[in-house]
Amino acid sequence: MVTHRERVMKALRHQEPDRVPVDLGGTDVTAIMVRPYRALRDRLGLEPRSIRVVDVMQQCVWIDNAVRTALDVDAISVPYLPRAWHASLAYDGRLVEYPARFCPERLPDGSQVVRTTGGQVDLRMSAGGFYFDPVYHPLQDATDEADLDAAHDAIDSVDRPYWTDLGYEDMARYARHLLETTDGVLIGQFSGHIFQAAQILRGWENFMVDLLANPSLAEGLMDRLTEAHMRAFEQYAATVGKYVDIVEVTDDLGVQNGLWLKPDLYRKRVKPYHARLYAFIKSRCKALLLMHSDGAIAPLIPDLIEIGVDILNPVQYTAAGMDAARLKREFGNHLSFWGGGVDTQRVLPFGSPQEVADEVRRQLDTLAPGGGYVFATVHNIQDGVPVENIVTLFDTVMQHGHY
Numbered sequence: 001m002v003t004h005r006e007r008v009m010k011a012l013r014h015q016e017p018d019r020v021p022v023d024l025g026g027t028d029v030t031a032i033m034v035r036p037y038r039a040l041r042d043r044l045g046l047e048p049r050s051i052r053v054v055d056v057m058q059q060c061v062w063i064d065n066a067v068r069t070a071l072d073v074d075a076i077s078v079p080y081l082p083r084a085w086h087a088s089l090a091y092d093g094r095l096v097e098y099p100a101r102f103c104p105e106r107l108p109d110g111s112q113v114v115r116t117t118g119g120q121v122d123l124r125m126s127a128g129g130f131y132f133d134p135v136y137h138p139l140q141d142a143t144d145e146a147d148l149d150a151a152h153d154a155i156d157s158v159d160r161p162y163w164t165d166l167g168y169e170d171m172a173r174y175a176r177h178l179l180e181t182t183d184g185v186l187i188g189q190f191s192g193h194i195f196q197a198a199q200i201l202r203g204w205e206n207f208m209v210d211l212l213a214n215p216s217l218a219e220g221l222m223d224r225l226t227e228a229h230m231r232a233f234e235q236y237a238a239t240v241g242k243y244v245d246i247v248e249v250t251d252d253l254g255v256q257n258g259l260w261l262k263p264d265l266y267r268k269r270v271k272p273y274h275a276r277l278y279a280f281i282k283s284r285c286k287a288l289l290l291m292h293s294d295g296a297i298a299p300l301i302p303d304l305i306e307i308g309v310d311i312l313n314p315v316q317y318t319a320a321g322m323d324a325a326r327l328k329r330e331f332g333n334h335l336s337f338w339g340g341g342v343d344t345q346r347v348l349p350f351g352s353p354q355e356v357a358d359e360v361r362r363q364l365d366t367l368a369p370g371g372g373y374v375f376a377t378v379h380n381i382q383d384g385v386p387v388e389n390i391v392t393l394f395d396t397v398m399q400h401g402h403y
Contacts, residue, residue, distance in 0.1 A: 025063035026075025254295020315340025
């Protein structure tokens with residue numbers, strides 16, 4: 001019998017295993033939100049159980065063993081975790097488990113906010129909303145590198161908010177437990193945001209202006225972020241990194257119709273920091289490197305291959321220039337694709353079960369041949385997706401996902 005880990009790793013070596021590997025929740029961008037997850041567990045006939053929200057901003061859940069087994073999922077996430085959990089209400093008004101230090105405050109207008117340890121509103125979910133959005137930009141008033149140095153705590157903690165307070169040694173013990181008690185491929189969610197982190201710290205508009213009008217400030221910030229991530233990964237590699245098969249990094253470079261930056265500007269200002277961090281990660285850890293970037297990033301895929309990306313996610317094939325057949329043809333021998341299984345903007349939420357099945361079959365036929373492919377949706381399964389479509393999605397993969 002082929003194990004789940006063997007199946008994924010064989011596909012990532014550009015070989016064809018017994019079937020196409022499948023992911024749900026192995027990363028923080030192939031996950032599922034609270035309400036559709038409840039509905040999925042009910043449809044699968046599983047006993048009710050407490051749901052843990054591991055990604056509080058996106059309101060996505062930890063996939064429990066019963067669901068992974070029922071859907072024959074091949075990947076398991078190793079995220080940043082809290083030391084303890086507590087019961088609270090999710091956006092759907094029902095109880096979930098949140099990290100113990102994540103304590104949303106409901107305001108009179110029905111919105112919810114999460115404050116920094118200093119009392120500043122950091123995240124906000126609007127009344128009737130589904131996500132906690134970052135609204136605090138601690139470096140929005142920075143003018144020089146002295147201001148950046150004064151904000152070292154904000155820079156160092158950009159990917160480790162205070163509610164994910166489980167230490168690296170404890171995370172390593174958890175990863176080792178998964179390695180010894182499951183046969184799924186393990187994905188360490190390191191994150192390593194640079195471009196996107198700079199946008200959040202400075203404010204999106206401020207940082208985009210910095211890249212052209214104040215490049216020394218922009219580069220100073222990205223340099224400090226890169227150094228902070230390298231310090232963190234030194235610890236990560238010595239602990240968690242010993243047990244994971246894949247390390248996930250994230251930095252959104254595209255939007256629906258194009259790139260955040262022209263390719264030349266990316267290569268001049270941002271790429272050197274990605275290259276430096278990714279080279280450091282690969283020098284310290286034997287795991288494959290999976291990069292997540294949404295949007296129309298086709299012009300930058302050769303750059304990502306050059307700087308060491310082994311696996312690209314989410315393969316947003318409905319974005320401009322991201323035709324899946326073209327990506328497979330031009331880049332399929334140089335990296336693997338993780339995602340691209342079905343459009344999560346239109347088809348999965350609004351299509352009929354038949355339309356979902358047809359789309360899944362088309363994408364499998366396009367991306368799976370020759371290996372180098374792991375099936376997942378194009379980003380997380382969002383609130384409002386009918387459970388019939390979710391079940392159809394996985395049924396179709398199992399029926400059609402053979403070479």
